[in-house]
Amino acid sequence: MPQLDVDGARLTYDDEGPRDAADVPLVFVHGWTADRHRWDHQMAHFSTRRRVVRLDLRGHGESTGAGVRTIGELARDVLALLDHLEVERCALVGHSMGGMIAQTVALGHAARVERMVLVNSIGRMAYSRGRGLLMAASTLVPFKLFVAANIQRAFAPGYPREEIREHIRASAATPREVVMTLYGAMRAFDVLDRAGEIAVPTLMVHGYHDVQLPVGQMLRMAKAYPDAVVRILDAGHELPLEKPAELTGALDAFLTAKR
Template sequence: MIREAHVNGIKLVYREEGDPTAPPLLLIHGRTANHNDWNGITQHFAARYRVIALDLRGHGASDFLGPYELPEMAEDVVALLDHLDIGRTTLIGHSLGGVTAYHAAMNHPDRVERLVLEDAPPPLPFKNRPPLVEDDSTGFDWRMMHDTERQLVGPDPAWLEGLDKITAPTLVLSGGEQSQVDTGELAARIPGARLVTIDVGHLIHTMARSRFLQAVDAFLDA
């Protein structure tokens, strides 16, 4: 079911599946994607969770409204939880969605039950990034690309210290040597985080769906 919520000053569109009385699980897609990036994943989790997959601001059918500050995008997620009357949830985020998820977890530790970060970059300067060049791609706001790129390349140093505030059990999934993301450093900074490598590159949940689901299920069932 596709729905929309007007929260934190913007319209967020989201998809909901599963039993509305089941434990909540929220999926956050990566940059330039939308809730459809989780097709096949949502159905798997909907067997035992209330699954919500949103379009982040600047993506899909949600509002294209900046500025696109990463902590504010995390506040969108928390505001959506408030709208849905969800106190605590499992958060699963890929790439930019993972960054959004860990900002939510460190700024609102009481709202996150468990945290899964799929090949999400740590808040450290992202070196050797090629310049961002616009093309005719659609489905997202190019201002979002420039705003988030600036923060990925030069993150606020306070964000690294903020990772210490995460209290939720955390699984960090690495794409291995085929990915340019330093997930090992992210896992080292989050208290008690578990690091699992699935050596298929950045798009773990699409390139190795069964292994992704197996790793996440094992973590959620622990």
């Protein structure tokens, strides 16, 4: 299990697949309170024919470290890993907060990104006044209840309850400081006005039933992108868990399409 020390954090990552593949490496970035195993289905599929990298973000999964306050700081961790692995250019895939990280990388280091995939992600957190008050109040409840409420509502109706409970337990294991500071970082994230600068071919895959980051917000972002393809699937916010095979199929079609 390889690890990399970056600015007080020890990042755990996987680097699999053939190094001599014609395609650029595929790099997966998970979301808030998750870990690199969100991408198990995609890792197994794509690593048979191309190099695939995934990591646990600092403070998540098997990575250590805290103190990060912005999405930009997490983007620097991803870039540090790419530098360490000598990956000059990649296809970058991010889920939820991971998509925010991917956009930050693409805006600051466009030459490093050949294609990008945003899974259940947006360019600006937007709340109605009522929802904004509700979200602010949710931080005042006990930590485990706060995590449980956010994870519970991430899944579309009908997803197995026992599996949701397991994901709640895993998310609650993420250190409180990491959870709460990155929650604030996501709320502050806003690159929507710069979306037109991201000229790399981009696939936006979203769950129709996503109430965490509603599909309408993604469509608003898609309109601003110069080169975006949109896929909407019958799922909630956790597409990598709810519809892993369909997500893999959408990625495969996008990554192999002629541009």
